[in-house]
Amino acid sequence: MPAADVEDAIVACGRAGVGVAIVFAAGYAEVPDGAERQASLLRVARAHGVRVVGPNCVGVVAAPSLAASFMSGLEQDRFDLRDDGIAFVSQSGAMGAFILNLAQGEQLGLGLFVSTGNEMDVTLPEVLGELVEDASTRVVLGYVEGIRDGRAFEDALAAARRRDLPICLLKVGSSERGAAAASSHTGSLAGADVVYQGVFDRYGVHRAASVEELLDFGRVFALAPRAAGSRVSIITLSGGAGALMTDEADVVGLAVEEWDEPWQATMAAGLPAFASTANPIDATGVIAIDDTALRHAMTVALTHPGTDVVVLVLGNLDGEEERICSVVLDVAATSTKPVVVTWVGGSGLAPRLLHAGGVPTFSDPRRTMRAVGALCRQSATRAVAAPRQDRLGIDIDLPGPGPWDEHVAAGVLAGAGLPMLRGCVVTTPQEAVAAAGSMSRPVVIKLLSTQVHHKSDVGGVRAGLTSDVEIASNVVDVLEISASLGLADGRVLVQPMASPSVELLLGAHVDPVFGSVTMVGLGGIHAELIGDVRARPGPVTPAEAREMVNGLRGAALLRGARGQVAVDMPALAETVAAFSQVACSLEDRTASIEVNPLRFLADGTPIGVDALMIPIDQEDA
Amino acid sequence: MPAADVEDAIVACGRAGVGVAIVFAAGYAEVPDGAERQASLLRVARAHGVRVVGPNCVGVVAAPSLAASFMSGLEQDRFDLRDDGIAFVSQSGAMGAFILNLAQGEQLGLGLFVSTGNEMDVTLPEVLGELVEDASTRVVLGYVEGIRDGRAFEDALAAARRRDLPICLLKVGSSERGAAAASSHTGSLAGADVVYQGVFDRYGVHRAASVEELLDFGRVFALAPRAAGSRVSIITLSGGAGALMTDEADVVGLAVEEWDEPWQATMAAGLPAFASTANPIDATGVIAIDDTALRHAMTVALTHPGTDVVVLVLGNLDGEEERICSVVLDVAATSTKPVVVTWVGGSGLAPRLLHAGGVPTFSDPRRTMRAVGALCRQSATRAVAAPRQDRLGIDIDLPGPGPWDEHVAAGVLAGAGLPMLRGCVVTTPQEAVAAAGSMSRPVVIKLLSTQVHHKSDVGGVRAGLTSDVEIASNVVDVLEISASLGLADGRVLVQPMASPSVELLLGAHVDPVFGSVTMVGLGGIHAELIGDVRARPGPVTPAEAREMVNGLRGAALLRGARGQVAVDMPALAETVAAFSQVACSLEDRTASIEVNPLRFLADGTPIGVDALMIPIDQEDA
Missing domain, CATH: 3.30.470.20 (ATP-grasp fold, B domain)
Known part of the structure; x- marks a missing residue:
C-alpha cells in the first residue's frame, strides 16, 4: 500500500477494532522530507487507538501461520515456518530479511520475526519486553542499529535477565568508537559503542560479532540445556583438533581443566593405548568406527564431575553419519549437561540429524567454542546482572553557572565526599612559596583558569619542585604563559605532589x-x-x-x-x-x-x- | 601397510628407483616408544635414496588424478579433484582431511593437499619452498602445529613473498601465550606464539583465525585479482548493511572513504532519489530488480579513482539469482579491480554462479571483509617484507661466565654502543653521598647483586632522593635488606634519575x-x-x-x-x-x-x- 493511502487505512483499522497495523510503506522519517508525514501518521494512529509496527519495515512473521510481510521466499515450500523458540527482532528490514532467510536455509526456526522499521510507535525495547512475557521464547536475537530510549531498553534487558532469557544482539556502529577515541574530550571518548557495551555487560547480553554468530548463538540456546559452569571436556579423534579447540576455549574464557589420574584411567579403559586422556581427550579415530568406544568416551566425559559441557569434534565420515549421530544422540539424552558438536566437512547430513535430535552442531571449531562460550556465560552472569540501581539524588550546590576552574571543580567533588587532593590558589611567587611552606615537598604548581582544560598541553604544570627558588621561578613562568594566552583569570594552584602510582x-x-x-x-x-x-x-x-x-x-x-x-x-x-x-x-x-x-x-x-x-x-x- | 612392513617397502622403492614414498603408518615418534623406530626408518630411507612424506600422515592428493591417501570420500563423485590453484599443507592429518573435505563440499578446489605427518624427512617448510617454485599455485593454505627449523621456515616465507605468493596459515597454540604472559621472566613472556606472530608479520603471512577463514582466504586469493590499495567502495541495498560492512572494514584496517560531490552526483544519476551515495552506497532495493541500476552502481564504483575493491552486498533473492549474477559477472569482467560479494541467505545458487565466474562470494558480512582485508594486506605489505637481515657478528667480551649484576650488564651493552644510563657502585653510605655529589639530583639508589633480578620486588630501589641525609639513610636500608637476604655480593648502585617518561x-x-x-x-x-x-x-x-x-x-x-x-x-x-x-x-x-x-x-x-x-x-x- 503506498504511503498516500496509509492514513485512511489506519482510520479504517481503528473503526474496525483492529489493534495493530503493520505499515510497510516507506517515505517517512527516513527520508529528508518525511518527518512531518510520520508525525501525522502517528497522530492518526493514536487518535484511533491503533498500534503501528513500522512504517518502512518488512513486516512480521510468526510460526506457524502468520506471514505479514512482503519478503520474497516466504511462500516457498522450503521455507516452512519452523519454530525453535527463537525470536528475531531487526531494526534493519533488508538485513533482517536476509538473516531470516539464511536461518531458514540452515533449518534454524526463527519462529517470530519482527521488523521494527522506523519505530514510530512500537520500538525494539517494547518488543523485547513482550517477548520476556512469552514463555515459548527460549532465546531472542536482535539486529540493532540504535536505541532511542535507553531506559526502556535497560528495563527490557533487566526483565529478560530476571527470567534468564538469553538476549543475543548484533549491534552495528562499533567503528564509531575508533573515531571517538581519537577525540580529545571525555564525552566523545566514551563514544556510544562503549556505552552500549557497558549496558550489554551489565545485563549479560551476548553480543554477536557477525551475522553467522548471531544465528550460532540462537542455535545453541534453542537446542542445548543450560551449562552449570564453564568447564569444558573436549573429545576429539585427533590431537591437532584438540589443540585448536583448546585455543578457542581460552579465547572465550572457558576452562579446559586437566583430568586427574583416576578419571584418566577410567577414560583410558575403553580407548586404545595411544589415546590421550588428560583433556582435551584425543580418543583417536576409533570413535568414528567403534560405537562402544564413542559411547564410552562421551559417557565418561559427561559423568566427570568437572565437566559442565562436552564438546565432541568429528568431521566428514560420509556414509557413517546415521550410525554415529544415533550414538551421540543416545548418550546426550542420558545427561542434563549440554553436548555440542563440531562436525567439519561432510555431506550436511550429520548436522541435520543432530539438530533434529537437539544437539547443536557447527562446522567450524571457532564458531563452536564461541557458541559454547555464550551458553556458559549465560549461567555465569546470572547472579551479578541487575537492573540499574536507584539514584540517590544528592543535593549539590554549584558555585554559579560556570565555567569552573580545577580548584572549584575539585572542591565540589570533595564536598560531595570524594577523596580529592586539595591545594592553595595563589597569584604571586611570594604567595606560592608561603603556601608551599606548610606542605610536604616536592610540590606541584598548575596554571588555574576556567579557559584552559588541558594545562599540561600549554606547559602549565610543573611537578617535582623542592626548593623555594624553584617554586618561585616556575610560578613566574606559569604566570607568563597565562599572560601570553591572554587569560583574564589566570592564577596558580600549589599542591603537594601525590606519589607516583598507577593512574x-x-x-x-x-x-x-x-x-x-x-x-x-x-x-x-x-x-x-x-x-x-x-x-x-x-x-x-x-x-x-x-x-x-x-x-x-x-x-x-x-x-x-x-x-x-x-x-x-x-x-x-x-x-x-x-x-x-x-x-x-x-x-x-x-x-x-x-x-x-x-x-x-x-x-x-x-x-x-x-x-x-x-x-x-x-x-x- | 603396517609399520612392521614399511622398512622393507622403502628398500624395495629405493631399488626400483622410486624417489618418494608416502608412509601412512603410525606408531613412530608420535608414540612414547616409537622414536627409535622412526630413526631406523630414516636411516633406511636415506641409505636407499628415498624421500619420505610422513610417517603418520594421511597422504597426498593432487588434481586432477593423484589421490595417494586413505581418506574417505575421495572416490566419491561429488569430490572431483577440482583445482583452483590452491595448495594446502597440513601438519594434522585428521584436521587436514576434514578441511579438505569441507572445501570440496563448498566447491573450492584445493588442487594439492599434503599431509606432512611426523615430518621425519619432508617438512612443511620444504613443501612451502617447493610450492613457491610451482607457477600454477596461486595461494598456499597451511595448518600449522609447530615448526622445528625456524630458519628454513623463514627462508620459504621470504621466497613466497618475493614471488608475491600469498601464504595463509591457521596456527594452533595461541593459548600458550596466556600461560606465558603469566610468567615473570622474559623468555617465557615471549611465549612461542608471539614469536610466530612476529614471523608472520615480517613476511606478510595471513594468519587465519578459524578453519572457515582459512578457506575464505584461499577463495579470495584464488579467484580475485589483486587490489592496488586498501580503499573499499561498498554497494548495498540497505543502509543497515552498509553500516555493518563499514564496521567490519574498520576492524581489518580497510578505508571506506567518503566520495566527493561530483562522484556522488555521478552515482546518484542512475539511482532513486532516496539512495545514499557517500560510500557506503545504499543503492536501495532497485539494484535487485533493475539490471541497469545495478550495472550503473557497479560501473561507477569500479571507475571511481578512490576505489581499490568493490564490495557488493545482496541476499536471498530466490529466483532472481541467475539474472543478477550475470550482471555482476559482466561488470566485474570490465575491470581489473576486485569485486567481492556478500550474499546473505538464499538457495546457494548465487555463490555457485559467482564463483564459477571468478567473483568470490561469502554469506557473512564479517567473513567478506576479513577476506578483503587479507587481499588488500597482500598488496600493502609487498614492499616492506624482506628476508631476515644478516647478523653483524659483533665481537663482545663478557667479563667471565656470569652471573653478572646490573652494572656489569649495562656496561657490556654500553660498550657495544647502546645508550645506557651509568652509575657508581658503592658499599657504604659515605661512598654513596660522595658519588652523588657529582650527579644532578634527585638520584636513585639500587641494590646491586648477581642474585637478585627483580630489585624492586624486595624493596631494593629507592628513587627521588635529593638530600645527602636521604641518600645515606636509604643506602643503610638497602644494605640491611641485602644482609637479611644473605647476599654475599650485595652492593649499591647510585644513578642520576632519568626523568619520568613513557617506558x-x-x-x-x-x-x-x-x-x-x-x-x-x-x-x-x-x-x-x-x-x-x-x-x-x-x-x-x-x-x-x-x-x-x-x-x-x-x-x-x-x-x-x-x-x-x-x-x-x-x-x-x-x-x-x-x-x-x-x-x-x-x-x-x-x-x-x-x-x-x-x-x-x-x-x-x-x-x-x-x-x-x-x-x-x-x-x-
Missing part, C-alpha cells in the same frame, strides 16, 4: 540515549591514547564498578607489582560508585566531569589529583 | 625454533602485566623495529601528548636494531638480555635505565 581516569558525561554515563580508564591523562576504557550508564553500584575496573585490559597493574602500591579495590569501587551518583545528580547541570588522574596513596586508597567540570551548555569550550 | 621494555631471549628473538613491550617493568609486546627473530632492521613499535596497542603514547616527550622514532628504531644485533652476537652465551625500563630524554632519544643479562646455562636463576 586511572574517572569520568562522566551525558549520553543522549542512556543519560549520565560513568567511565573508568587506565592511564590517567593518557587514557584516550591507551583506549582501555569501560563505561556504564550511572549510577553504578560498587559491585559494578569493580566489574568495570576488572574488565580493563590492564587490570593486573592495579594488583600491585614490582614494589608498587596494590590498589584497595573496595575503596576504589566505593569511590567510583560515589562519583557516579554525584555525576547523576549533576546530570542536568554538567556536560562532563573528570577526575583525572586518580592516583593511589601508600595504603592503596584512591585520591583525585585533578578535576574538570564542564557546564551543560558549554560542552564545546 | 619500554627491550628484551631478547633464545627461542628453541627461531634462535635469538628481540622484543619490545610497552610499560617497562610492567610490560608483562600489560601484555602489549611485539617480538621477532633477530636481527631486526630499523624499519622492522619501527613496525614492531608501531604495532604496539599503546603506540600512540610514544608520539608525545599532554606535554610529554615525543619519542625520537628513528633513534629508537636504531637502538632496537642495534640491541638485536648485540643479542644475536651473544646468543650462545646469554639466555636472555633485558633493557628495562628504556626511557626517553628530553630530546626524545632513548636511554636504558636498567639492564639484566642472564648466562645461557643459568636461565632458571
Whole structure:
C-alpha cells in the first residue's frame, strides 16, 4: 500500500477494532522530507487507538501461520515456518530479511520475526519486553542499529535477565568508537559503542560479532540445556583438533581443566593405548568406527564431575553419519549437561540429524567454542546482572553557572565526599612559596583558569619542585604563559605532589540515549591514547564498578607489582560508585566531569589529583 | 601397510628407483616408544635414496588424478579433484582431511593437499619452498602445529613473498601465550606464539583465525585479482548493511572513504532519489530488480579513482539469482579491480554462479571483509617484507661466565654502543653521598647483586632522593635488606634519575625454533602485566623495529601528548636494531638480555635505565 493511502487505512483499522497495523510503506522519517508525514501518521494512529509496527519495515512473521510481510521466499515450500523458540527482532528490514532467510536455509526456526522499521510507535525495547512475557521464547536475537530510549531498553534487558532469557544482539556502529577515541574530550571518548557495551555487560547480553554468530548463538540456546559452569571436556579423534579447540576455549574464557589420574584411567579403559586422556581427550579415530568406544568416551566425559559441557569434534565420515549421530544422540539424552558438536566437512547430513535430535552442531571449531562460550556465560552472569540501581539524588550546590576552574571543580567533588587532593590558589611567587611552606615537598604548581582544560598541553604544570627558588621561578613562568594566552583569570594552584602510582581516569558525561554515563580508564591523562576504557550508564553500584575496573585490559597493574602500591579495590569501587551518583545528580547541570588522574596513596586508597567540570551548555569550550 | 612392513617397502622403492614414498603408518615418534623406530626408518630411507612424506600422515592428493591417501570420500563423485590453484599443507592429518573435505563440499578446489605427518624427512617448510617454485599455485593454505627449523621456515616465507605468493596459515597454540604472559621472566613472556606472530608479520603471512577463514582466504586469493590499495567502495541495498560492512572494514584496517560531490552526483544519476551515495552506497532495493541500476552502481564504483575493491552486498533473492549474477559477472569482467560479494541467505545458487565466474562470494558480512582485508594486506605489505637481515657478528667480551649484576650488564651493552644510563657502585653510605655529589639530583639508589633480578620486588630501589641525609639513610636500608637476604655480593648502585617518561621494555631471549628473538613491550617493568609486546627473530632492521613499535596497542603514547616527550622514532628504531644485533652476537652465551625500563630524554632519544643479562646455562636463576 503506498504511503498516500496509509492514513485512511489506519482510520479504517481503528473503526474496525483492529489493534495493530503493520505499515510497510516507506517515505517517512527516513527520508529528508518525511518527518512531518510520520508525525501525522502517528497522530492518526493514536487518535484511533491503533498500534503501528513500522512504517518502512518488512513486516512480521510468526510460526506457524502468520506471514505479514512482503519478503520474497516466504511462500516457498522450503521455507516452512519452523519454530525453535527463537525470536528475531531487526531494526534493519533488508538485513533482517536476509538473516531470516539464511536461518531458514540452515533449518534454524526463527519462529517470530519482527521488523521494527522506523519505530514510530512500537520500538525494539517494547518488543523485547513482550517477548520476556512469552514463555515459548527460549532465546531472542536482535539486529540493532540504535536505541532511542535507553531506559526502556535497560528495563527490557533487566526483565529478560530476571527470567534468564538469553538476549543475543548484533549491534552495528562499533567503528564509531575508533573515531571517538581519537577525540580529545571525555564525552566523545566514551563514544556510544562503549556505552552500549557497558549496558550489554551489565545485563549479560551476548553480543554477536557477525551475522553467522548471531544465528550460532540462537542455535545453541534453542537446542542445548543450560551449562552449570564453564568447564569444558573436549573429545576429539585427533590431537591437532584438540589443540585448536583448546585455543578457542581460552579465547572465550572457558576452562579446559586437566583430568586427574583416576578419571584418566577410567577414560583410558575403553580407548586404545595411544589415546590421550588428560583433556582435551584425543580418543583417536576409533570413535568414528567403534560405537562402544564413542559411547564410552562421551559417557565418561559427561559423568566427570568437572565437566559442565562436552564438546565432541568429528568431521566428514560420509556414509557413517546415521550410525554415529544415533550414538551421540543416545548418550546426550542420558545427561542434563549440554553436548555440542563440531562436525567439519561432510555431506550436511550429520548436522541435520543432530539438530533434529537437539544437539547443536557447527562446522567450524571457532564458531563452536564461541557458541559454547555464550551458553556458559549465560549461567555465569546470572547472579551479578541487575537492573540499574536507584539514584540517590544528592543535593549539590554549584558555585554559579560556570565555567569552573580545577580548584572549584575539585572542591565540589570533595564536598560531595570524594577523596580529592586539595591545594592553595595563589597569584604571586611570594604567595606560592608561603603556601608551599606548610606542605610536604616536592610540590606541584598548575596554571588555574576556567579557559584552559588541558594545562599540561600549554606547559602549565610543573611537578617535582623542592626548593623555594624553584617554586618561585616556575610560578613566574606559569604566570607568563597565562599572560601570553591572554587569560583574564589566570592564577596558580600549589599542591603537594601525590606519589607516583598507577593512574586511572574517572569520568562522566551525558549520553543522549542512556543519560549520565560513568567511565573508568587506565592511564590517567593518557587514557584516550591507551583506549582501555569501560563505561556504564550511572549510577553504578560498587559491585559494578569493580566489574568495570576488572574488565580493563590492564587490570593486573592495579594488583600491585614490582614494589608498587596494590590498589584497595573496595575503596576504589566505593569511590567510583560515589562519583557516579554525584555525576547523576549533576546530570542536568554538567556536560562532563573528570577526575583525572586518580592516583593511589601508600595504603592503596584512591585520591583525585585533578578535576574538570564542564557546564551543560558549554560542552564545546 | 603396517609399520612392521614399511622398512622393507622403502628398500624395495629405493631399488626400483622410486624417489618418494608416502608412509601412512603410525606408531613412530608420535608414540612414547616409537622414536627409535622412526630413526631406523630414516636411516633406511636415506641409505636407499628415498624421500619420505610422513610417517603418520594421511597422504597426498593432487588434481586432477593423484589421490595417494586413505581418506574417505575421495572416490566419491561429488569430490572431483577440482583445482583452483590452491595448495594446502597440513601438519594434522585428521584436521587436514576434514578441511579438505569441507572445501570440496563448498566447491573450492584445493588442487594439492599434503599431509606432512611426523615430518621425519619432508617438512612443511620444504613443501612451502617447493610450492613457491610451482607457477600454477596461486595461494598456499597451511595448518600449522609447530615448526622445528625456524630458519628454513623463514627462508620459504621470504621466497613466497618475493614471488608475491600469498601464504595463509591457521596456527594452533595461541593459548600458550596466556600461560606465558603469566610468567615473570622474559623468555617465557615471549611465549612461542608471539614469536610466530612476529614471523608472520615480517613476511606478510595471513594468519587465519578459524578453519572457515582459512578457506575464505584461499577463495579470495584464488579467484580475485589483486587490489592496488586498501580503499573499499561498498554497494548495498540497505543502509543497515552498509553500516555493518563499514564496521567490519574498520576492524581489518580497510578505508571506506567518503566520495566527493561530483562522484556522488555521478552515482546518484542512475539511482532513486532516496539512495545514499557517500560510500557506503545504499543503492536501495532497485539494484535487485533493475539490471541497469545495478550495472550503473557497479560501473561507477569500479571507475571511481578512490576505489581499490568493490564490495557488493545482496541476499536471498530466490529466483532472481541467475539474472543478477550475470550482471555482476559482466561488470566485474570490465575491470581489473576486485569485486567481492556478500550474499546473505538464499538457495546457494548465487555463490555457485559467482564463483564459477571468478567473483568470490561469502554469506557473512564479517567473513567478506576479513577476506578483503587479507587481499588488500597482500598488496600493502609487498614492499616492506624482506628476508631476515644478516647478523653483524659483533665481537663482545663478557667479563667471565656470569652471573653478572646490573652494572656489569649495562656496561657490556654500553660498550657495544647502546645508550645506557651509568652509575657508581658503592658499599657504604659515605661512598654513596660522595658519588652523588657529582650527579644532578634527585638520584636513585639500587641494590646491586648477581642474585637478585627483580630489585624492586624486595624493596631494593629507592628513587627521588635529593638530600645527602636521604641518600645515606636509604643506602643503610638497602644494605640491611641485602644482609637479611644473605647476599654475599650485595652492593649499591647510585644513578642520576632519568626523568619520568613513557617506558619500554627491550628484551631478547633464545627461542628453541627461531634462535635469538628481540622484543619490545610497552610499560617497562610492567610490560608483562600489560601484555602489549611485539617480538621477532633477530636481527631486526630499523624499519622492522619501527613496525614492531608501531604495532604496539599503546603506540600512540610514544608520539608525545599532554606535554610529554615525543619519542625520537628513528633513534629508537636504531637502538632496537642495534640491541638485536648485540643479542644475536651473544646468543650462545646469554639466555636472555633485558633493557628495562628504556626511557626517553628530553630530546626524545632513548636511554636504558636498567639492564639484566642472564648466562645461557643459568636461565632458571
